[in-house]
Structures are given as C-alpha cells and as structure tokens.
Amino acid sequence: MEIIHNPAAMTAWSKVERAGGRSLALVPTMGCLHAGHLSLMAAARRRADLLAVSIFVNPVQFGPDEDFASYPRIFEADCLAAEEAGVDVIFAPETEVVYPPGFQTRVQVTGLSQGLCGAGRPGHFDGVATVVAKLFNIIQPQLAVFGEKDFQQLAVVRAMVRDLNFAVEIVGHPIVREEDGLAMSSRNRYLSPAERQAALCLYRALKSARRQAAEGERDCGRIIASLVTAIAAEPRACVEYLQIVNDSDLRELKKLTDTARLMMAVHIGRTRLIDNGYLLSKR
Numbered sequence: 001m002e003i004i005h006n007p008a009a010m011t012a013w014s015k016v017e018r019a020g021g022r023s024l025a026l027v028p029t030m031g032c033l034h035a036g037h038l039s040l041m042a043a044a045r046r047r048a049d050l051l052a053v054s055i056f057v058n059p060v061q062f063g064p065d066e067d068f069a070s071y072p073r074i075f076e077a078d079c080l081a082a083e084e085a086g087v088d089v090i091f092a093p094e095t096e097v098v099y100p101p102g103f104q105t106r107v108q109v110t111g112l113s114q115g116l117c118g119a120g121r122p123g124h125f126d127g128v129a130t131v132v133a134k135l136f137n138i139i140q141p142q143l144a145v146f147g148e149k150d151f152q153q154l155a156v157v158r159a160m161v162r163d164l165n166f167a168v169e170i171v172g173h174p175i176v177r178e179e180d181g182l183a184m185s186s187r188n189r190y191l192s193p194a195e196r197q198a199a200l201c202l203y204r205a206l207k208s209a210r211r212q213a214a215e216g217e218r219d220c221g222r223i224i225a226s227l228v229t230a231i232a233a234e235p236r237a238c239v240e241y242l243q244i245v246n247d248s249d250l251r252e253l254k255k256l257t258d259t260a261r262l263m264m265a266v267h268i269g270r271t272r273l274i275d276n277g278y279l280l281s282k283r
C-alpha cells in the first residue's frame with residue numbers, strides 16, 4: 001500500500017494506473033477508521049481494480065465552535081486498518097497543501113445544503129462539496145463510495161457531480177451499526193459510558209417511527225411529535241432536528257410515502273450525533 005501526501009504525486013499515480021487500463025475507486029474519509037468505513041472500502045473494492053482512501057480532516061467543513069481541533073486523529077492505526085482492507089493507496093495531504101495561501105474558491109450546492117444539518121452548521125456542505133471536488137480532481141477516480149450515514153452529504157455530492165459534470169459514479173452505502181443499533185461514527189469515541197447508553201435513543205426513535213408506519217400511521221407530524229417526546233425523556237439528549245423528508249430532494253413531508261426518510265441530529269452531552277433511515281421501504 002502506498003501512502004501519498006502530495007497532490008501532484010497522487011494525480012501522477014492515478015494517471016499511470018489508468019493508462020494501464022485499471023479502474024480506480026475512492027472512499028473519502030476523515031480517518032479514525034471504523035467498521036463503517038471498512039464496509040465502504042469493501043464495497044468499493046468489489047467495483048474497481050484499485051482502491052484509494054483519502055484521509056483528511058477538512059477544516060472548511062467545521063464551524064468555529066465545532067470539534068476540528070479535537071477531532072480524533074490516529075493516522076498510523078488507520079494505515080494498518082486500510083492495508084488490511086486491501087487499500088492500494090492512501091491520500092493524506094496536509095491542510096496547507098489543500099488550502100494554500102490565496103485559496104478563495106467554494107463549491108456550493110444551494111438548495112440541498114440549506115436545511116437539516118445545513119441549518120445548524122452553516123457553510124458545512126460548502127466545505128464538503130469543495131473538498132470532494134478537489135479530491136475528485138486530484139485522485140481522478142471513476143467511482144466514489146459515500147455512506148448513507150451522512151445522507152444529506154450523499155445527496156449534496158450527487159447533485160454536485162451531476163451539475164458540474166464530474167465523470168465519477170457515486171455509490172451510496174447503507175449505514176453500518178453497532179450490535180445494539182447505534183450508527184458507527186468516529187464521534188462515538190467522545191461518549192462516556194452513560195452517554196453511550198443515552199445515544200441509543202436515536203436508533204430507538206427510528207425503530208419507533210418504523211413501527212408506527214407499519215401500523216398504518218401516515219401523519220408525519222404525529223410521528224415526529226411522538227419521537228420528540230420519547231427523546232425528551234432521555235436527560236442527556238437534546239434534539240437539534242427531527243424531520244421526515246423525501247429522499248431525493250430532502251423536502252419535508254406531511255404524509256408518509258415510500259420515499260420518506262427520517263432524518264435526525266441529536267446532541268448527547270457535548271457530542272452531536274446523526275442518524276437516518278427509511279420508514280416504509282424494506283431498506
């Protein structure tokens with residue numbers, strides 16, 4: 001496995017491989033790799049000859065009061081995990097190389113970036129779209145895999161690729177969960193044992209919404225109200241948003257449809273967690 005820090009060297013590596021007729025898949029990450037990331041890598045591996053993983057904690061997608069400085073960084077352990085997962089190349093650039101002095105460009109996917117996480121984290125998805133555009137240009141993959149864990153991010157990236165004619169196929173990958181249902185996340189490390197228990201309220205809310213849908217409830221307002229009440233009973237939890245949206249345009253729904261998706265952001269103590277899932281379809 002190669003580890004490349006320099007963008008020009010990364011592009012040169014990709015060029016040589018593609019000239020040799022090999023296809024390249026990319027899994028972009030911020031590192032601190034867990035089984036969710038590894039599952040994305042396995043899916044990418046199956047679809048291409050070569051697998052690149054980027055590890056970059058992207059400062060421009062963090063707000064001023066967010067956890068950029070304290071975000072867990074365990075590069076050596078990540079390299080071992082990636083090697084074991086059959087990764088061919090890790091691209092891990094320094095911040096100053098990605099955003100050198102004079103950098104002044106932002107990629108903005110307007111509509112999809114506004115609500116849900118975009119409302120509580122202004123500018124977040126501009127930062128995501130900007131770095132993903134850069135990674136695509138530097139690494140030049142034919143395919144990139146993103147997790148449905150960050151469902152809005154996946155929608156934003158799909159829209160960017162469509163609108164800007166990137167020649168990259170975007171593949172969404174289902175959420176990987178702990179045995180008790182908590183969606184895997186690098187931020188789960190922040191949770192104390194008591195908070196880790198409290199964090200289960202997100203998955204419980206998803207299950208409760210699915211149960212209500214299965215029993216015939218179609219009024220999104222009533223479902224959301226019941227979930228807000230249930231989460232309010234957990235003293236460590238504070239809801240940032242709970243919405244049922246249409247999965248393609250992320251518009252809020254009043255009545256449940258087959259494409260309805262529950263989207264959640266809940267603070268557990270100082271840790272912000274997100275989760276989501278379909279309510280009616282089998283996925």
Ligand code: AMP
Nearest residue numbers: 029030031036146147149150175176184
């Ligand atoms: P991150 O390192 O948190 O930026 O995540 C990198 C990629 O892994 C993103 O496409 C995430 O959506 C995806 N990912 C993170 N956690 C999970 C999970 N539990 N299940 C599926 N995908 C995930």
